[in-house]
Amino acid sequence: METGQLVQQLAQHDGASDGSVLRSNVGRISITREASQSFFSALKNDLGFDHCSLISAVDNQTGFELVYHFSIVDVMGQMLEVHIDLPRDTPTVDSITHLWGGADWHEREAYDLMGIYFIGHPDLKRVLLPDGFAGHPLRKDYVYEIHEEEW
């Protein structure tokens, strides 16, 4: 269906807000994290968004923001961008691995580099950094430890 219609239909969902059309085939919407599970189930099962492209985590200094990109695998290439805002001290959200298998490692990377915890993820470990690494580097308050004498 057309992007404007899609965004309007999604905006009627519980907890959705801020819907807009970015490009001719890309829509954008924000939802709250409590409504995320039902929203994503509706996306996959009712509207046919079967490809989870990307899960990005952004560190706005007052809180975190998760940006999901979904798309439909057909010739129209319809895409949707979903924003979820998270508070700074409890950055947790429900995992969508049971809906899209491809979200598995994207959530692990968001945990690894930004520290967002996904509830219900089968195996939430670090994926890019070594297992014993301390801290989440992509946060804005991550301090590099430069040891002058080691070089």
Add this chain to the structure above:
Amino acid sequence: MAEMWIHMGPQHPMTHGLWNLRIKVNGETITDAVPELGYLHRSVEKIGERRKYFMNTTLTDRLCYASAMTWTHCYCLAAEELMGVEAPLRAKYIRTVVLELQRIASHLMWLGAYLPDLGLITGFLYGMRDREMFLNLLEIPSGGRLLYNYVKIGGVKRDLPPGFEAKAERVMQTLERRLKEYENLYDNSKIFRMRNDGVGVYSASDAINWGITGPNLRSAGVPFDLRQADSYDAYPELDFEPVTNTAAGGGSDCFSRYRQRVDEMHQSMDLVRQALAKMPEGKVMADSVPLRASGEAFRRTEDSRGEALMYLVGDGSDRPYRWKIRSPMFTTVSAAPHFLKGYKVADVPAIMGSIDMCIGETDK
């Protein structure tokens, strides 16, 4: 014999790049697999937050070094969307030509790396010999053979010199002759078919669920090509259809992935000819590219290996606030344990080679 864990990597002749694959074997059959990445993690996203927008093109080249032009191009498209700049038409056509030549070179590199995994070391030299021709072609406008720094925000760096079309045509005719010879050598070889048919099979619906895109998805019969679905540059004005292949028995196996990439090489040559014929005159760089940008933007392109997506967030300064890269191989490697189970240890190089891994983009 009991089940045991075998490490393939990080130092191993098979691994295309630096990563570790732990497989659990029962005799010769694989029962579980755990890929371990991160050996090549260079924190490109964090470094990109410290550099200005136009300085990040040197970082993107090095993301996947086998197919460098496509990654810089994806970043430049995202940055142009953020800044509200549009490249002139001639620059779009030049970008298309150069991207398709890069795609052919990347697929030839894949061919040169895949055949030694099966045991045929001669294939490595044939693939590299043909890739040399394309690297020489790409050296003409950009000056580099592996890392180009050619596509810039707002256009390309230099115009194509006169005589480029004749050279490209000669190179492509040579490649077509050689591809016919390789088809005889590989497709009709019973041993090659025995190693590839029915190995590493996944169905189309599984592939879409796991997030596999690009040639790996089209080799399962799904006609999804981002150059057509989410068109950019000069692709809306070119005439082509997505190429698909299917394994006998549905889904995608190693042989259909091999055929897919060879067919894509033919399609790319066709696209290069079309684009060179239709190229308009004009400038190659936009008039003014701003230094500062604010807002959010993303763009996705059809990389040689799948869907590459770059998401940029700007806060009004001349450096990105957040830069996120989607690498197609990251998702495919995460799905690899699913289509490794049940096959033999000797199939691991064939399967992992056929999905065309490049660790540079996987580890960012």
Add this chain to the structure above:
Amino acid sequence: MTSLYDWSYWFCEAWLVPLITPLLYFQEHIMPPFSNPAGDMARWMESDPGLNILAWTIAVNVALMIGFTNVIIVVYLERKIAGRIMDRRGPMLSLNSLKEIASDLAGYAPEYTWKTTTYAGIGILQNVADGIKFFCKEIIVPDKADRLLYTIGPVIFISSSILLLVMVPFSPRIAASSAPLGLLVVMAAFSIAPIGVLTTGWACNNKYTLIGGMRSAAQLMAYEIPLLLSMAGVFLVAGSYNPMDIVAQQQGMWNVVPQFLGFIVFIVCMLAEVERVPFDLPEAEAELVEGWTTEIGGLRLGLVFAAEYIRGFVGAMIATILFLGGWSGPFLPGEIWFLLKVYGILIFFIILRWTVPRIRTDQILLLGWKRLLPLSLINLALAILYVEVF
């Protein structure tokens, strides 16, 4: 001089013994109680059994040297042909390059001109360079490996392979041994090698070598039977195991014509026995690094590589004797014909190695048990029919 043994007997009697015995007699009386054995040795060398043993030693050594020289030529040929198939030239180190090496060592700057390089040759010294490299590397025994078996395994493999070189004749004249059960003993020695492979693979305390060793043993076992059955067809028609008799019986028509099926089966099984591509999964680089030889280094590894090439060479020799008429041919002497045929088969092996990918282990075993075994049985049946009818 009708045979190598006769020639070496003559050589000992006419040249070797008359030169050594005076020295020994001279030493006999220098210090009487202790130096008497010198005289005993001289008298033994002049006697009949002593001459016999000396002649055999020299005959075997000459045959061994001929075999080794041929094997080195085969290694050189393989690298050059592999290079040409891959659109490159192969090794170029030869006597011409010694000039450059010498000036480099002496400290002179290299002389570069605008022409193409002038110090390349045809590459005959490359094998010497590789041999020197193997000499110079250290033999490291892994910490938890079984020291005894780790030493014995390669010894079994190498010694059984070198033994083959003296048991197969090059022609009626150059034959170090002509036992009546000739080729049967050769095949028995051929089959000792899997013991060495398994032993080494297990003794290295390494998962990869263990898997490589087991794969190798399974493959070699599976292909022994069709190999011997296809040879049985020839033995049946010739009526003996002796290579001389088999070649003599092929005077009218080479065995490849009536027993073409047997020839094909033999060639495929021989490729699997010597573990060349397409059957070289036990030492596949892509997965197992080097298979069962991963932990072996230094001269031991050099001799193992040489033993693999020796087995290939001996396999081609046996194929020539059995199927291609051995040393029979119109104008040239028998040895030249023999070597031409052997090198023909080897060049086919080499081209096959660099043109074809490798087969997976379970597919190899499928091929061996389900396809080649019935074919060799059919060949044997046809041979029996042939013997009964004619």
